Every structure is written in structure tokens, then in C-alpha cells.
Amino acid sequence: MLEVKNLQVYYGVIQAIKDVSFTVNEGEVIALIGANGAGKTTILHTITGLISAKSGEVLYEGADLQKIPAHKIVSLGIAHVPEGRHVFAQLSVYENLLMGAFTRKDKAEIDESIQSVYKRFPRLQERKNQLAGTLSGGEQQMLAMGRALMSKPKIILMDEPSMGLSPILVAEIFDIIKSISKSGTTVLLVEQNAKKALSIADRAYVLETGKIVLTDDAKKLMDNEQVKKAYLGE
Amino acid sequence: MSFVSYLIKGVSLGSVYSIIALGYTMVYGIAKMLNFAHGDVIMVGGYVIFTVMSMMGLNPVIAVLISIIFCTLLGVTIERVAYKPLRGASSLAVLITAIGVSYLLQNIALLVFGADTKSFSSVITLPALKLADGALTISGETLVTIPICIIIMVALTIFVKKSRTGRSMLAVSEDKAAAVLMGVNVNKTIAITFAIGSSLAAVASALMFSAYPSLTSTSGSMPGIKAFVAAVFGGIGSIPGAMIGGILLGVIEILSRAYISSQLADAIVFMILILVLLVKPTGILGKKMQEKV
Numbered sequence: 001m002l003e004v005k006n007l008q009v010y011y012g013v014i015q016a017i018k019d020v021s022f023t024v025n026e027g028e029v030i031a032l033i034g035a036n037g038a039g040k041t042t043i044l045h046t047i048t049g050l051i052s053a054k055s056g057e058v059l060y061e062g063a064d065l066q067k068i069p070a071h072k073i074v075s076l077g078i079a080h081v082p083e084g085r086h087v088f089a090q091l092s093v094y095e096n097l098l099m100g101a102f103t104r105k106d107k108a109e110i111d112e113s114i115q116s117v118y119k120r121f122p123r124l125q126e127r128k129n130q131l132a133g134t135l136s137g138g139e140q141q142m143l144a145m146g147r148a149l150m151s152k153p154k155i156i157l158m159d160e161p162s163m164g165l166s167p168i169l170v171a172e173i174f175d176i177i178k179s180i181s182k183s184g185t186t187v188l189l190v191e192q193n194a195k196k197a198l199s200i201a202d203r204a205y206v207l208e209t210g211k212i213v214l215t216d217d218a219k220k221l222m223d224n225e226q227v228k229k230a231y232l233g234e
Numbered sequence: 235m236s237f238v239s240y241l242i243k244g245v246s247l248g249s250v251y252s253i254i255a256l257g258y259t260m261v262y263g264i265a266k267m268l269n270f271a272h273g274d275v276i277m278v279g280g281y282v283i284f285t286v287m288s289m290m291g292l293n294p295v296i297a298v299l300i301s302i303i304f305c306t307l308l309g310v311t312i313e314r315v316a317y318k319p320l321r322g323a324s325s326l327a328v329l330i331t332a333i334g335v336s337y338l339l340q341n342i343a344l345l346v347f348g349a350d351t352k353s354f355s356s357v358i359t360l361p362a363l364k365l366a367d368g369a370l371t372i373s374g375e376t377l378v379t380i381p382i383c384i385i386i387m388v389a390l391t392i393f394v395k396k397s398r399t400g401r402s403m404l405a406v407s408e409d410k411a412a413a414v415l416m417g418v419n420v421n422k423t424i425a426i427t428f429a430i431g432s433s434l435a436a437v438a439s440a441l442m443f444s445a446y447p448s449l450t451s452t453s454g455s456m457p458g459i460k461a462f463v464a465a466v467f468g469g470i471g472s473i474p475g476a477m478i479g480g481i482l483l484g485v486i487e488i489l490s491r492a493y494i495s496s497q498l499a500d501a502i503v504f505m506i507l508i509l510v511l512l513v514k515p516t517g518i519l520g521k522k523m524q525e526k527v
Contacts, residue, residue, distance in 0.1 A: 048415060049414075069419075071414050071417050071418055071420065072417070073417075074416060074417040080415045082412060088404070088408050090404065090408055091404060091405070091408075095401060098401065099413075099416045100416060102401075102405075102416045102418060
């Protein structure tokens with residue numbers, strides 16, 4: 001479904017991504033794990049066109065995403081939940097969800113999607129008229145995820161959904177990711193919390209300073225001595 | 235009674251400042267730049283109306299409509315040619331370009347229309363209203379300006395809050411990258427903002443030159459700068475802030491002209507800007523919301 005081939009990304013003269021290739025198949029949950037600064041966020045930003053690559057390809061259902069303007073990518077079925085949530089603080093919860101459906105036209109269908117987001121996140125319904133900036137970190141994460149679901153994505157990219165959340169909320173967020181995956185959406189998950197990410201992923205790639213150093217089934221990676229030592233703290 | 239009359243005059247002038255300030259504040263909110271050529275679009279609008287009405291002899295309504303269309307196209311063209319290539323450049327480069335565009339417009343006007351002051355004939359034919367046995371006179375210009383300002387504010391507020399395009403403008407002003415992820419075309423949104431701001435400048439120019447009818451190539455710069463002060467005063471980026479800032483500024487200007495000194499009026503206006511910036515750098519309605527991590 002999504003295939004990244006020999007990706008090279010630079011920030012000025014500094015190379016952030018060095019020859020990265022990976023694939024995401026339909027229905028999978030794929031985790032990209034690695035330390036801070038390994039290049040995980042850069043890869044997601046390159047996929048959704050927020051930054052452009054020096055070379056390499058990003059193929060989505062056969063189309064080269066790098067030839068498509070960034071604002072048209074969401075309508076192809078790719079939603080991106082950015083690191084740090086990036087909800088629209090001055091808009092209400094409801095208006096944030098409407099922004100998520102920006103590329104959709106049918107009002108009745110949009111209302112339906114809003115109801116299904118409210119069903120998944122009852123907290124958002126309780127706070128639908130509140131400004132997003134006044135929500136707690138966990139609620140903002142839920143809103144960012146709900147907003148991404150509003151575009152009816154086939155694949156959803158999630159960048160550090162557990163960042164800054166309490167362990168209870170982290171568990172809740174990961175349950176939600178699992179249920180999003182069960183309902184048929186492919187998930188590409190970027191996480192520093194390797195243990196949690198591997199626990200819900202099918203396969204995972206380990207990134208170190210811009211390079212993929214390891215890839216395997218998530219279960220096997222959890223038993224890998226190197227991964228255990230470097231990322232699972234065992 | 236003269237105080238009331240000054241007050242009404244101040245609100246009327248302030249309404250014009252508000253309409254101009256909207257252009258500054260919306261462009262700042264969305265493109266994060268100060269379009270210092272905005273005031274000169276007012277001057278261009280004035281010359282368009284003058285040409286159509288006084289030189290071609292057409293009806294004032296047609297003249298205003300032509301001016302609105304002309305200024306809208308001018309604003310969009312300026313953005314496309316001068317500012318769009320600088321997207322991502324330092325804000326100083328954009329600011330200098332804006333000042334350059336401002337001088338370009340002034341000098342083109344000077345070349346085309348010459349240096350002599352043109353006398354603008356009012357587009358408003360409404361007779362003045364005499365109240366309290368003639369002790370209080372409200373000019374036709376004032377009678378038109380204030381309601382137009384209110385209509386523009388209400389319409390713009392509804393547009394921004396309720397329409398899809400309006401919401402995309404709010405989204406871009408708050409978080410460009412997140413707006414792109416939602417599918418918003420940022421370049422198109424910025425162009426629409428320039429179109430709205432410039433068409434409002436044309437409306438402001440018709441109202442302003444009807445009340446203050448001398449027209450030269452630099453006629454737009456002072457009201458432009460004052461409207462910028464109004465936008466900062468009210469809280470730059472805020473639409474109701476532009477309205478409040480504009481009206482307060484107009485009232486302060488007229489009252490200081492009447493009761494303190496007409497020479498000092500402008501100095502007082504700019505002193506207020508400095509004071510506001512010292513006490514509340516974000517302006518009356520400007521606010522910064524803290525980001526939660």
C-alpha cells in the first residue's frame with residue numbers, strides 16, 4: 001500500500017534520512033521505533049509532503065506522493081496525526097473535527113463521521129463546544145486522532161501519540177490505535193515508547209541516526225537482545 | 235452639542251480606519267506579514283474612482299464597483315508577484331519588499347496623474363442630517379460610513395466563523411502545517427485573504443476620499459499607517475480588535491484635534507501606539523494561548 005524506496009532527506013547540509021526503504025501493507029500496524037533524533041518524524045513529514053526529499057520515492061497505491069502537492073495528499077486517504085497534536089487551539093472541538101473533513105463535501109456523511117468520532121471518544125462529545133486549546137494533553141491527542149479519522153483515511157500516520165501522557169492515558173491511546181486498526185485502517189506508528197509500540201504492531205523497523213538498522217516481526221523484535229538492551233530497558 | 239458632533243465624526247473616521255485595519259490584520263494573521271503597501275491600495279482606489287467619475291463622467295456606484303474590482307485584482311497581483319516568491323524568506327525581506335511595493339505604487343500614481351492635488355468629488359449624494367434645530371449636523375458621508383462599517387464587520391465575522399473558506403483561513407492563521415495536513419491549499423487561502431483585504435481597501439477609499447476629498451499619490455500612506463496602528467492597538471490578527479482599535483483611534487484623533495491641538499493630533503495617535511505596546515504588547519484583544527505538551 002505504501003512503499004518508501006531509498007529515501008534521502010537533508011536539512012541544509014545535514015543528512016537526516018540515509019537511504020531508508022520500507023513497506024506498509026494494507027491492514028498492518030507498522031511501527032518505526034528509535035531514539036529522539038533518529039529521523040522518525042522526518043520520514044512521516046516526507047510522506048505527507050511537509051518536507052521534500054533529495055532523492056528516493058514514496059509510492060502510495062502506485063502513485064509517487066512527491067509529485068503531489070502536500071494539501072492534496074489527505075484526499076488520497078492518508079491522514080497524519082502530527083507530533084505534539086497540533087490541534088487548532090482557537091477553534092472548538094467540533095470545528096477542529098470539521099477541519100478534519102475539509103476535503104469532504106457531503107454534509108450528511110460528515111455529520112455521520114462526527115457522530116462516530118464522538119462514539120469512539122465520548123470525552124470529545126462532552127467538550128464539543130470547548131476551545132481545543134483548553135483541553136488536557138490526553139484530550140488533545142484524542143482530538144488530533146479524531147480529526148485525522150474525519151478524512152476517512154485508508155492509512156493513518158501517528159507521530160508519538162504517547163508523548164507527554166500519563167501511563168493510564170498511554171494505555172488508553174494504544175487501545176484506541178488497536179481499535180482503529182481493527183476497524184480496517186492501516187496504521188504507521190512512530191514511537192519512542194518501543195515497548196508499547198511493539199506490543200500492538202505487526203512488524204517494526206528500528207531507526208538509528210537516519211538509517212534502518214533492523215526490521216522484523218514485532219514479536220521477534222521484542223525478544224531481540226539488541227532491541228531489549230537499547231530500547232526496552234531490560 | 236459640539237462634543238457629540240466631534241464624537242460622531244470620530245466614529246465615522248474610525249470606521250474608515252477599521253475597514254483599512256481589517257486588511258492589515260487579516261493578512262498579518264494568515265500570511266504573518268505586514269503588507270505596508272496596503273495603504274497605497276487605498277490611494278489607487280481613490281484615483282480609479284476619480285478617473286471613472288470625474289474624467290469619464292460615469293455614475294458613482296459604477297465608479298466604486300470598478301474601483302473594488304481593480305483593487306482586488308491589484309492586491310492579488312501584488313501578492314502573486316512580490317510576496318509569494320518570498321514564502322519562507324525572512325520576515326525582514328518580506329517587509330522591505332512591502333515597502334518597495336508601496337513606493338512603486340506611489341510613483342506609478344505620480345507618473346500617471348501628476349503631482350498636483352486632485353479634488354475628489356464625493357460618491358455619496360445623501361444630504362446631511364440636521365438635528366436639534368441645526369445645532370447638530372451629521373454629514374451624508376457619516377450617515378453612510380458607519381452603517382457600511384457595521385455591515386462589513388458582521389458579514390466578515392459570519393464568513394470567517396461559518397464558511398468553509400473562513401474556517402480554512404482561521405486554520406492557516408493558527409497552524410500552517412496542520413492546515414496543510416487537513417487538505418487546505420495555503421497559497422490559495424493567502425490569495426483570498428489579499429483579495430478580501432484589497433476590496434475592503436477600495437470601499438474604505440471611497441468613504442475616506444468622500445469625507446476628505448484631496449487626492450495625491452501619497453494620500454494612502456498616512457491613513458494606512460494609522461490603520462496599522464489601529465490593528466496593533468486592537469490586537470493584530472484579531473478581526474474585532476481591528477474594529478475596536480480603528481474606532482478608538484478615530485475618536486481619539488478627532489477629539490485631540492478639537493480639544494488639544496490639530497497639529498499634535500497625529501503625534502498623540504502614535505504616542506498611544508507606543509503606550510499600548512509598552513503596557514500590553516499583544517493589543518487590546520490580542521492573546522497568546524499557551525501550547526500544551
